[in-house]
Amino acid sequence: MTVERLLPSTEAADLLALTREIARDELAPRAAADEAASEFPRDVFRLLGDSGLLGLPYPEAFGGGEQPYEVYLQVLEEIAAAWMTVGVGLSVHTMACFPLARFGTDEQREERLPELIGGTLLGGYALSEPHAGSDAASLSTRAVLDGEEYAINGAKSWITHGGAADFYTLMARTSDDGPRGISCFLTEAGAPGISAGPPEHKMGLTGSPTTPLYFEDARVPARWRIGAEGDGLKIALCALDSGRLGIAACAVGLAQAALDLAVDYASQRQQFGKPIIEFQGLEFLLADMAAAVHTARATYLDAARRRDAGLPFSQQASVAKLAATDAAMKVTTDAVQVLGGAGYTRDYPAERYMREAKVLQIFEGTNQIQRVLIARGLRPAK
Template sequence: MPVERLLPDRESEDLLALAIELAREELKPHAAAYEEAERFPREQFRTLGKSGLLGLPYPERWGGGEVPYEVYLQVLEEVAAAWMSIGVGLSVHTMSCFALAHHGTDGQRDRWLPAMLEGELLGAYALSEPHAGSDAASLSTRATLDGDAYVVNGTKAWITHGGQADFYTTMVRTGPDGISCLLVDGKTPGLAAAAPERKMGLTGSTTTQMIFTGARVDADRLIGAEGTGLRIALSSLDSGRLGIASCAVGLAQAALDEAVAYAKGRSQFGKPIIEFQGLEFLLADMAAAVDSARATYLDAARRRDRGLPFRRQASIAKLVATDAAMKVTTDAVQVLGGAGYTRDFPVERYLREAKVPQIFEGTNQIQRMVIARDLKSVRLP
């Protein structure tokens, strides 16, 4: 069902209309087949790039759309509603561009950012490691400066677009100065992808370990100063969590739409099953969860757009939206009954896809820690 949205201007309305049309015509018809075949949708990402949707929140100077985050996230929601793997991929790509866009020099931006924002280069974000997930500060991948290049050794884990990306925004340990950020070319000798993870959902989105074995990365690919990588990573995640919240809402909305359509068309005891109070209440709760989750990410995005602190609100949005998606997709299967448990309908795929957003970009347990720490820091009047 169409979502009624309050957008800031006509230009934003036109942009969202373009995204809805593209999602309906170019993405949704292919989602089930690609997911079943575990096929990476690279051409669809190129289509997003040509349509101007891969760089929406970044400056026009480098090929971005320079739109408010609240508009970008609503576009992202529509993409995720059509195809969750693409939505998550768009969110990850946007987060992968964050370090360069916000912390690179103008020379670095001029060199690499236009191709990223226009879809020629697809990005990945390499922070986690096999033994450093939630505890990002304990990562062990090391970069040692050798002349005009860093020599990188170590393994990154759970990398969305691993083996498919053209660049990896990579956090590494550099000498005594702590953690630093390198923009690594995907074709760097000594960088290799492990076998893709065998996942329960988002099977069209490749996830791998990335292994660095004496990989030489030019020193001019250092983003920001040495030792600032953890700060860059955490600020990237604040915005990335809003992207995942938006994707989760899109997935939940798709599940709700499917459940409502089925309940209207399925009759028992002489009337559509949507007329039975048990299902009416279930669908009402699903709708309330979707709308509430959407409101949380929009609130956080509007704070971000106004330059206000939004870390706690981003964690709340990510927590609320992904938990809502898990519940709404589960209830959508229930509405469809036995049909919902089959692959003849998309809700079983939606349910499988809803689990991982509760885990990546910081587990929901980590989000609770972030929220609680922020509350502890608040000074009472």
């Protein structure tokens, strides 16, 4: 089903129409086969770059689309509905570009941002470590200044696009001053001393490589530190606020795809002389699924509009991430139920949707962490 959207401009409507065309003609036809074969669609990201979709929220001066975040997220939702690996990949790439775009110097942005968002390069975001997931402040990868370079040693984990990315936005420790001892770096993936481990064997998003990342005396020019020493955790958390909205939009896209599949199947499947969609028990289940999708979409749009208006949106981003990913898990599970035995087979994408939904409740901050952040925002100011 095509979702009717309220968009702020004719240009935004044209972008969405282009996105739907790409999703229909280029993404949806190959998603199942590439996921089954664990094939990463690097060519698709080049296509998105050539189409102007890799840099939608970034300035035109650097080759971006300079679109409101609410427009970018709705484009992202459409892509995720067609192929979740590509939706999540676009969200991660956008987040990897964020520190340079927001906190980089004019010289840094002019030199690197055009190629980062123009489709030439693909990014990864290197924050998590084997023993520093939700507790990002405890990371131990270390960067030591040596002349005009930093020597970096350590290991990162759960890196989307690991081994496939052209650059990584890296958070590393430059001092032992706790959360204030972390700094942000832009690193080239092919630099000596940087290597990716074997891909994780995941239950879903099998087309998207997720790997450990190793730094063994890797050298990064000091001029590619983003922000001042010690600003890294602040930059990382700021990027995550926007990244959570990307995951929320992907979750809504996945849930919408599952709902559309369930409605289509229930409209055609006949039992006791009529389509099963006419049975009240199933009708109510589908109604609850639709309500969950619409509600989740509203949460990410509300947060995005606050972001576009320059208002605080961290708490709303956590609400959107929590609500949308929980909705995606429930809606995809219910879609399998609507299809019955057929939903449990790989003849239909319902089982893939269900497997893909689970990780959305985990990355960009688990949903338990989102509840902590939401509750913290409710406390009276001291």
